[in-house]
Amino acid sequence: MTDARLTILGLKGIPEVRSGDSIGELIMEALKNEDRSVEDNDIFIVTQKIISKVENRFRRIRDIIASDKAKELAKSLSRDAKHIQLILEESNRSIRAENGIIITETIHGLVCANSGIDQSNVEKGTFSLLPLDPDGSAGRIRREIMKLTGTDVAVIISDTFGRPFREGQTNVAIGVSGLIPLEDYRGRRDKFGNILSSTVIATADELAAAGELVCGKLENIPVALIRGYQYRRGDGSSKELIMPPHKDLFRR
């Protein structure tokens, strides 16, 4: 399901969004300002932060009351108790909490640092939380674009996660709509006739990572357009990208 050429474009000119804005509309306006139009097979990678903003998923620090549990954990980690309070509220459980780091399983089942809650690219004095239903957020943008243009695109909501074993963070797909996020090669044969036994590529994560390359962290480019990738269309869900705990050798 690959083509030999693809283009990744960072959409400049998307304004600072506000609660209730239509990201689909803003994307279409940004494209129009660059004299481009949407094409069949386009994939839009939308960074989590603007989703959280239009969905009003942030909290003012002054409104947060830290529980005793949060205060205790914060003390042991040398961290801010209000931040820890929010991290616990947005998680099912803690996976690791040591060396000043807290890794949780979020309410969505994602495993990441701080339940995905941070203070970057938001107004001072506020924390941004992950969208409640990132697949739903992706679906809404997809429907908005469909309504405006009649074109069926794919949408990925991306966020920046660390990972075990490797330094640095990469963008991964926390929400998807209109594409199957995994490409399963198992059972197919390579040119030597070997049957591939374990290869399943997380293409949605690779697309999210590719999008990060044009978005950056300081350039105010919250959306990337990937054109030319022959993705597998369908009703995929970001849940398919989450390893079930019983299969996971590192969640225990």
Added chain:
Amino acid sequence: MTDARLTILGLKGIPEVRSGDSIGELIMEALKNEDRSVEDNDIFIVTQKIISKVENRFRRIRDIIASDKAKELAKSLSRDAKHIQLILEESNRSIRAENGIIITETIHGLVCANSGIDQSNVEKGTFSLLPLDPDGSAGRIRREIMKLTGTDVAVIISDTFGRPFREGQTNVAIGVSGLIPLEDYRGRRDKFGNILSSTVIATADELAAAGELVCGKLENIPVALIRGYQYRRGDGSSKELIMPPHKDLFRR
């Protein structure tokens, strides 16, 4: 260090390589056949398998003798004893061995399944091993291209790794030359004046992942060219991408 547009091209027409071939030359021939030439700032993503082939890093199954230790481990995992033998030979230590899966720290310090040894896209009856010095392999290709064209490019050697918590595999950078693999945003300010406290992006891994999107697993496209990404030049090493064990909450 990002631009708002980049292009990723899968280089078709690279023949099945043999021990001793110059990958730099083969890349330049493939580009020429597409009426393209190399440009300053180009990044070549070269998949591990062709490196292993030109460096003769494979083993015939019939030449492998499984030790008692390998036989025992193979039995407990319901796996092939000769494969386990090689996996142990190419590793410093085992990180997890259960449910039929073995995750090791390779001789390079990489943490991955099977010490990176597999049987895909190689002749039947053989296993391919990771290159001994992937940074060295990347550097050699870079120097070959420099010698042929006078142009200084960046080269990334990529391989397909699974990861905890998430389903599917993605391509990561196991060797680099000519670029700094991490982009450190710590201490920089976003547009709201917040100082970023923890953001370090593994751009080399994101570039490797982006390259996979045009290479695929069955299309015989072993090299991707990424053009338009303003990478940070320098003497980077893939070792920078490996989290030191003492920092790693999941290696124990």
